[in-house]
Each structure stands twice: as C-alpha cells, then as structure tokens.
Amino acid sequence: MMFSFLFLLFMPIPQVRTGSLLTGTYDPNSTALINERRDIKEIDVLRQIINQETLIRVAVVKDVRAVVDDVRSVKRSMASSETMVSTLQQTLESLKSQVDSLNRDNTLAQKVEVLQRQVYTLRQTKTLKKRVETLERQVNTLSQDNALQRKVETLQRKVDSLTEEQTREIKNWQEKNQEIEQKFNRNIAEVYELLNNRTLETIKKDLKLYVDCKHHCLQGQTQSGVYRISPFGNESQIDVYCDMVTEGGGWTAIQKRVSGSESFDRTLAEYKNGFGNANDSYWIGNDTIHQLTKGRNSSLYVSITIKNGTTFYELYQEFSINDEADNYSLFLGGPATGTLGDSMLKTGDSNKDLSGMSFTTPDRDNDRYSIGIGNCAARPRSRGGWWFNWCSYAFLNGPWYPAVWQKPWYPTVESGLTVKGTMMLIRRH
Template identity: 45%
Template sequence: MKFVIVTILFVTISNTTGVYDQNSTVKEIDVLRQIINQETLIRLALVKDVRSLVDEVSSMNRTMTSTETMTSTLQHTVETMKRQLNILTQENKKIARNYQKSILEFDQKLTSLSENVTSIHQYLKNMYWQDLRRDVDCEGLYNSGHRQSGVFRINPYGNESQINVYCDMKMNGGGWTAIQKRKRGAVEFNRTWSEYKEGFGDPQDSYWIGNDVIHHLTKGRNSTLYVSITLPNDTVLYEMYGQFSISDEEDKYRLFLGEWVDGTLGDGMLHTGKEYADLSGMYFSTPDRDNDNGNIDCAVKEQGGWWFNNCHQAYLNGPWSESWTNPWVPAGLYHYTDVKETLMMIHPH
C-alpha cells in the first residue's frame, strides 16, 4: 500500500515540476528504496509476529485441549470414586448391621453361657459339699467305692478343712479311720498339748490324727474302737470296744469308752481290774498339761500324751526307748522291745 502511494506521489511530483535532474532522481529512488526496504522489514517482522502469535494460539489451543482432556479425566475419576464410595458406604452399612446383629447374638450366647456356668457352678458346689459331707471319714470313702487301703483326704469338720488320714479298706468290712499309727519310733510322740490337739506325723507311716479331729469324728455318733499291736515276730494282737468318743478341748478331750467286744490283747483300758488303770472318763494329758488323777504327773513321767488315770496298764504313745513301760500289760507287753507297730482305728456303726 505504502509503495503505491509513493509511486503516485513520485509521478505527481514529476508532472508538476516537469524537470528533474538526474541526480535528484537517483536520490529520490534511493529514498524510495530505503522506504521500501523498511516496509519489507516491517512486513517480515509483522509476519514473524503473526506466526509467533499463531504458534502461541496453537499452543494455547493444545493446552486448552489437554486441560479439557485432563478435566474430563478428572471428572470421570471423581465420578468413579463417587460410585466406589457409594458402594463402600452401602457395604459398610451392611457390615455394621451384620456386626450389630453378631454382637446381639454374641451377647445372647454370653448371657446363656453365663447362666449355664452359674448352674454348673452351683451343681459342682452342691456335689462338692455332698462329697465333703460324705467323705467325713474313711467309711464315707469306702461307700464312695474306694477299696484300696492308703492315705486319703477327709473332711471331719463339714467344711473345706480337709486333712490326710490313713484308711484301712480291708479289715472287718473296710472303712476304718486310723487315729493313731506307729512304726518303730519313726515319729516322736513326746509332744505338747497343742501338737496333740492339731495332730502330727505322717499318715503313711506314723502319726496322731489330732484330738480335735477325733472329737469331730466321734461326737453324736456311735463308733467302734479297734486297737492292735504288732509284735516283733509280726503277730498281730487286737482289742475292740463297741463305744468310743472324746469330748472337746474345753472338756479336756475326756475319753468315753464302753462295750468291750472281744480281742486277743486283753482289756487294758475299760475294765482292767485295777482302779488306777481304768481309762474311761479320763481327761487327756500331755507333758505340758497335767489332767490325770494321780499325785504324779503321768504325762511327764511317761513322756507322751494319753488318757492317764494314775497312771495306766495300756499306753501306746510312749517313747521308743527304755522309758516306755507297760505298753499293754494284759498281753504281757511291758517294754518297748515287745512292740513293732501300734494302731488305733475307729469306725461308725
């Protein structure tokens, strides 16, 4: 456009002046060339700028297209996540309902189980107390089916205080409870009042069951007393009394003996023919508790506990030494060397 205008202007000037010299014309042409060159440069710059703008627009279009694609992808992802979240929410609700149902069922089962445990506990408790009442002595154990002699636990007090005792399940129908048992002096019997009260020794070998236990086993019951002495040659001599019991500690464990039955030892406790030697009605004495009828302290002299009168013709708790005299006079047993074992057992009837 600018070139045309310059040409027209040049022609017009030429027509007006009519004459141009050659130098002027050359100069003018040079000017025009410069103008044209500048115009060309401007056009080239404009084309470059336009191309650059076109590139930028194309780039922006591509960017927008990419952005739109990303936006579309993100929207699709969001929609997918929404659907998945909705599915998870529904599943969680279902799980929560099932969990609540399971908790309720578990709670019901737990309640039922607790009731069953309570019932079983009560049943076992009843059975336990029945066993305790039944196994008050060896007779109860025998009635429970025990047939082998040995050490068992019994409950003479009717509560949870069980003790170990020796039970003879063979002799005379079985169910005999040993209250005294000695073998060759294995256990010292020169003991205090408290020790004779509580009991001492080992039921399997040698022991005294305890005066409290003897009282609880015999109070309010008819019991038979069996006494035996094994000689050094293993001969067993015995004596049996149809009534035997002792009182409580407050009454000093007084001995009540009656109804001699039979035996091979001879009566050395009930009707001895010696007033000083009959033992029924006598209090129990120990070296630290003198309750006998004599002027001397029989328990100190005889070094052990017994139902001394003044003093005795039968005494099974003496020291296994020369100090033990007259274990059982009616049988001719005057020294500890005459005795290998002793045994005192009771049985309710």
Template identity: 55%
Template sequence: MSNEELVGQHDAHSLSECAATCQKDCGFFGYNPTLKKCRTHKKAFTSGMSDENGWRYYFPESPPSDCKDLRDNGYDKSDVYDIYPYGIKSIPVKVHCNIDIMGGGWTAIQKRFNGSVSFDRNWTDYKNGFGKPEQEVWIGNDVIDQLTKENTSSLYVTITLQNGTTLYEMYDGFSVSNEAGEYQLFLAGPASGTLGDSMRSHDLSGMSFSTPDRDNDKAGYNCAFDSNKRGGWWFNACHDAFLNGQWSPARWSYPWSPTVQYGTSVKGTTMMIRRN
C-alpha cells in the same frame, strides 16, 4: 451318660474345689482325684457310674466325712485319702483309711512303726495332730472329737510284735470330748480281741487327756511327764495301756499290760475308729 445330664467338666485340685462349683442347676458332682477333674450334673443318674475308673460321685452336702463314707462310696484300697469331718467347705484332713480289716472303713487316728516321729509332745501338738498319715501319725484330738461326737464309733487297736504277730482289741463304743472337756475319753459296750481290755481295767474311761505340759490324771504327779512315759494319753494313776510312750524300748513300759509288758516287744501300733 447323656450330654443333657452333664453341666460341665473342668480341672479341680481337690474335692472341696470341685464341690464349690456345684451351685445353681447342679444336682450332684463327680470328682476324679487321680485326674484332678471335676464334673457337675443337673440330675442324678445311675447308668455307667460304677464303670468309670477313678470317678466318685457326691451330692453337694455329702462329702466323705470319714473312711466309712469312702468305703461306702466304692473305695476298695487301703490308702491315704482326704476326708471332710467339718464339712465340704472346710480344709480336708488327710488320713490313712483301712479298707481290709473287719469290713473296712476304719479311719486311723494313731500309727507307729519305727519311732521316726516323737510322741513326746505338748498339749497343742496333740490338739492339732502331728506326723503324716502315710508314716507315723497322731491325727489330732480336735479331729477325733469331731469324728466321734455322735457317740456311735468303735475303736480298733492293734499291736504288732517283733515276731510279726498282730494282736488286737475292739471296743464297741468310743468317743472323745472337745477341748473344753479336756478331750475326755469314753469307752462303752463290750470289748473283744486278743490283747485284752487293758484300757478299762485301769479305769481309763472317763479320764481327761494329759500331756507333759498339762496334768489331768489322778496320780500325785504328772504321768505324761514321767521319764518312763513322756507322751500324751488318757492316764489314771497311771496306766495299763499306753500306746504313745517313748519308742526307746528301755523307757517304754506297759504298752498294753499284761499282754504286752515292754516296748522291746513292740514292732508297731495302730488305733482306728469307725462309725457303727
């Protein structure tokens, strides 16, 4: 790298802080999250960029909006990263990115593996998200809406059984509407995998989200409030697929029927999305 191309280098605690320094005479910027260092450059260059360990480069208006962006920018390790679905000047969202499965670039929107986080939550909790991406998490319906609003995302679901076997189902089309639309679920395109298409077999596509304090299903009672369910989901009347049920095995029925009938069989679940 020539000195003429480098405008400045300084400490920066976040990518957004680094990006804010890329103003006049700045063609693009580099950020190293390990060193917490920022570089601003007058013009783009290619020589040596891929050889610098830990440095990633961005144009001012193109921060990583999701895990696919991170993968495309050269990140090759499944881990927790900051993404900017609302733009570079917004607060980053911490997510777990899977870079290994089916070409990588998957953003985890749900993850469970030990029941340490209760999914018996109200509408506001599901709206804003809860848990931690490195542990158990629901990323938040507002973020899911933002990530899928272009209707160009796939959904990848996994259930790991107590015997260690991991089953999956991938939907080619997945999106969720905004809060005004009650986070309505849309599934399109073919589904494939080893779990079976349990979300569409019970007509969950088109259903609004329900929580124990917000009944949007088609049953004669609140499916999300039922003692054998107690969690937010897209219910019809009520479900053949429900990954947010009570972790207590005796109370979690039909996580993914008919393939997985009881919570006693479940060791862990994930839901991940990726732009097509």
C-alpha cells in the same frame, strides 16, 4: 256220841237173885246154885260196867263243860266283832262325809289350775331364754364378721392409697430383678462353657466331701491306704490312713506308728491339732477325734504288732471323746473282745480304768496321780499324751526304741522294746 253215853248212864241194872244163898241150904250141883253163881258173876260184870260208865259220865261232863266254855268264848268274840263292825261302819260313814265335803270344795281344784298355768308360763320363759341366747350368739358372730370386714376395708383403702411414686418404685425393682436374672443366666452359660471339656464324673469327684473312711468305703473303695477326708467341711481336708480290710473295712486311723520317725512327746496344743504323716506315723488330733465321734456311736479297734510279726487286737464297741473344754475326756464302753485283753476299761484295778479320764500331756497334768508324786505323761518311761488315771496298763504313745517304753498293753505286751507298730482305728456304727 254224847247221847249214847247218856243212854248208858241211865240204863236200869238187872236184879240178882240171892234167896238161895240166904236160906242156909247149899248144894253145889243144884241148878239154883249154879244160877246164883252165874248171877254173881253178872253182878261183878255189871259193877265193872257201872264203874266204866261212871268214868265215862265224868269225862262227858268235862267235855260238855268245855264245849259250853267254847260256846261262851265264841259268843264273846262275836260280840267284840259286832262292836268292831259297828266302829268300821261309823269310820266309813265319816270318810264318806269327808269325801262329799271335798267334792263340794272347789278351792283345791282352783289351786291345781293355778299351778298348771305357772308351769306353762315357766316353760315358755325357758324357751324364750334359749331363743335369746341363740340370738346373742348370732349377734356376736355378726359383730366379729363386721369387725373383720372393717379390717378388710381398711387394708383395701391402704392399698388404694398407694401413690404413683410407690408404683413406679415397684416397677423399678421388677426391672432390676429381671436384670439380675439375665446376668445369672449368662454366668451359668459361662460355667457350662468352662466345664464343657470335663466329664460329669470328674465334677462329682471334685465336689464330693468324704467325712471319714467309712464314707469312702461306702462309695466302693476296697484298698487300704491314705485318703482325704473332711470332718469339718471342705475348707479343712486332711489326709488319714484308712483300713479297708479289717472287720469289713471303713476304719479311720486316729493313731498310727510304724517307726520312731515321729516323737509322741508333745504338748497339749500339738495333740489338739494333730501331727505326723499319714503315710508313716501320726496323731490325727484331739479336735478331729471329737468331731468324728460326737453325736455318733463309734467303735475303737486297737492293734499292736510285735517284732516277731504277731498282731494282737482289742475291739471296744463304744468310743468317743469330749471337746477341749472338758479336757478331751474319754468315754469307752464294752463289750471288749480280742486277743490283747481289756487293759483300758475293766482292768481289775479301778485306778487303772481309763473311761472318764481327761487327756494328759507332759505340759498339762490332768491325771489322778497322787498329789506331789508327779505327772504320768512326764515320767521318763511314759512320756507322751494319753488318758491317764493313776497312770495305766495301756499306753500307745510312749517313747520309741531305743528309749524304754513301759507297759504298752499290760500284761500281753509289757515292754515297748518288742513293739513293731500300733494303730488306733475308729468307725461309726
């Protein structure tokens, strides 16, 4: 490409004939004139070509100069690369010399061998230590076994050292034991002989202890009436009324009133031990109530029969009282259901709620009535023991007709004058 540009640059320019124009003759139709005109046009074209060639020459010169500069730059780079190659060759030769020197130096190899021997020695030492620890454990075990053996030997010597007198004493005890056993067998035979005429069922009945009325019910009793129970054990049997019909039966009456034969205007000591007759009217006793309900979940069933024959009731799911040291305080829990309405637990007046209250009697004021006003249990219309708060809306131990008994169960039963009978029944869950 560059050589083509040079050829055009030096190519000769054709000569233009101008004679006819300079002679002064002018014929527009003459062949000479036409040729001259054609030559002029060719001259113009050649001029344009020359101009373009000039421009091309300038460009080519620039390109050549650039190529020359590139060649010079490449030469400089090649010179620098040759220098670097020379430096690298020198460095490589130096490294080779160092390697040769290291190969000739055996000190490093000797150090490596020494370290290897030390590692081997350490490994052997560690193994030896483990063996020593194992031997120590075995020695300790043998020592313990040896101590135990010595103890066994000591005990054996003690056994061997028993005298003939001690041996005779042991023999005497064995003979006495045989005599006691023979006497016991004779007594058993006598008992069987005495009981020969009694049936097995009679014996079981005599020996059976019934804790409460539910116990009787579980043994098949279905008739309501007076039964004997032993809440404290066989030595303290008491008679109580058992309801075997209500809510499936098994209810023990802790309070029963069917007449005015028993006054409930009693001292704390009388309420503690109980009073009355289970066939008519009675209070079972605060100690007995505590014994029947402690450690057990029990329910309370209250019933009031009025003189027209209607009976109202209220059932509380939780009931118990504490012991005398805690003034026989009452615990009562719901839900409460029935036809009497809840007049003990949630009355709508916190001064009338009875759960948590201590037992109060005319001679023992444990209620919360205002100081200086008096004792709820000693008021004329409410004389009798009860778990009073600031008195109450429920009170089943009031004075019997013809005396005035106020609020047996307010508001369902407002006056004791209408009451025919009451009962408080408990049953363990």
